[in-house]
Amino acid sequence: DAKTTQPNSMESNEEEPVHLPCNHSTISGTDYIHWYRQLPSQGPEYVIHGLTSNVNNRMASLAIAEDRKSSTLILHRATLRDAAVYYCILSGFGNEKLTFGTGTRLTIIP
Amino acid sequence: DAGVIQSPRHEVTEMGQEVTLRCKLISGHNSLFWYRQTMMRGLELLIYFNNNVPIDDSGMPEDRFSAKMPNASFSTLKIQPSEPRDSAVYFCASSTSTGLLSGNTIYFGEGSWLTVV
Numbered sequence: 001d002a003k004t005t006q007p008n009s010m011e012s013n014e015e016e017p018v019h020l021p022c023n024h025s026t027i028s029g030t031d032y033i034h035w036y037r038q039l040p041s042q043g044p045e046y047v048i049h050g051l052t053s054n055v056n057n058r059m060a061s062l063a064i065a066e067d068r069k070s071s072t073l074i075l076h077r078a079t080l081r082d083a084a085v086y087y088c089i090l091s092g093f094g095n096e097k098l099t100f101g102t103g104t105r106l107t108i109i110p
Numbered sequence: 111d112a113g114v115i116q117s118p119r120h121e122v123t124e125m126g127q128e129v130t131l132r133c134k135l136i137s138g139h140n141s142l143f144w145y146r147q148t149m150m151r152g153l154e155l156l157i158y159f160n161n162n163v164p165i166d167d168s169g170m171p172e173d174r175f176s177a178k179m180p181n182a183s184f185s186t187l188k189i190q191p192s193e194p195r196d197s198a199v200y201f202c203a204s205s206t207s208t209g210l211l212s213g214n215t216i217y218f219g220e221g222s223w224l225t226v227v
Contacts, residue, residue: 096158098216
């Protein structure tokens with residue numbers, strides 16, 4: 001399975017943008033890039049996913065490098081409720097299961 | 111719409127007892143995943159079903175663990191006999207199989223918190 005590399009932890013001030021990086025240099029052409037997050041004492045929840053183009057939704061934006069070997073999850077204005085572990089995961093044809101790594105623990109500073 | 115429903119939410123049991131965790135998929139979903147989360151090992155995929163058929167059970171730790179889908183909307187994860195090292199949060203998740211191939215999401219339940227003493 002193609003692997004992803006994320007920083008173990010990041011901090012950000014409340015109401016500022018947050019850029020969470022992910023490296024996936026062995027991504028295959030059919031792999032989608034998924035981001036999930038896990039709030040304390042809850043199950044993981046979907047944030048966003050993309051294949052090649054940048055994506056936006058109400059929660060976040062996903063910026064995908066042109067060579068697809070890295071991506072960045074962007075939270076435009078962090079709130080305290082965004083404090084969570086963020087997971088970057090690859091899946092697609094032939095790799096349908098989602099295999100979670102250790103993720104990035106995001107701390108929001110009031 | 112109801113999400114993935116897991117039961118029990120919390121269970122404390124004695125070593126050696128049988129534990130059964132239950133999961134109801136989201137209506138219309140046909141892929142089912144069981145995950146286990148511990149501080150030491152993080153979030154691990156135990157087994158994955160598609161259309162009631164186990165596709166990948168390589169994450170099932172040992173023969174004490176078994177998972178079934180008696181019908182298209184329901185699954186059980188059984189541990190017999192249970193051991194203290196099985197203490198963890200067990201998550202069930204569901205999706206559509208075609209959705210996975212096209213990058214759609216999987217939806218997690220709130221987890222079953224198991225403590226084996």
